[in-house]
Amino acid sequence: MLRRLNIAAGVLHGPNVVLMDEPTVGLDPQTRVSILDLVRDIAADGAAVLYTTHYLDEAERLCDRVGIIDHGLLLAEGTLAELRRAAGEREIVALRGLFKPDAVPALVAGLEGVELIKATDAELLLSLMSAERQLTPLLAVMARAGEVREVAIKQPSLESLFIKLTGRELRD
Secondary structure, three states: OHHHHHHHHHHOOOOOEEEEEOOOOOOOHHHHHHHHHHHHHHHHOOOEEEEEOOOHHHHHHHOOOEEEEEOOEEEEEEOHHHHHHHOOOOEEEEEEEEEOHHHHHHHHHOOOOOEEEEEOOOEEEEEEOOHHHHHHHHHHHHHHHEEEEEEEEEOOOHHHHHHHHHOOOOOO
């Protein structure tokens, strides 16, 4: 309640810019959700919100633009899509259905920028740069390997981008 009161006091006068430093650290899930809703409301009302957090899922859900800072240096900045492209992160497409896994490698070889991760008789996992641009040709080709019944696309997370840019070593 004290954290919510603190935030309310900070935005009561309708500021144009709101700085929030780790507003959800140590909070229970219900209070965290409430604060995230409040942040969305503040931004929807037209305020610019500068939000710092180590909870990258929050940044991924809340922020229009993200900056990744490590050891005081800004390593990357932009929309999540821009950061994914800049880091060379690829999307994972899972096709589920009935397939002839032996036919898949030759079919994938004919698709530029598509890499086969796994092929079974029930699922194909493929890595590609842009599902938006490559999905239609991918589905047309994969239909020759069997019957596609379900498609799922997984975007790289902000956490995976952060680790790629900053490294895995432990910090002091």
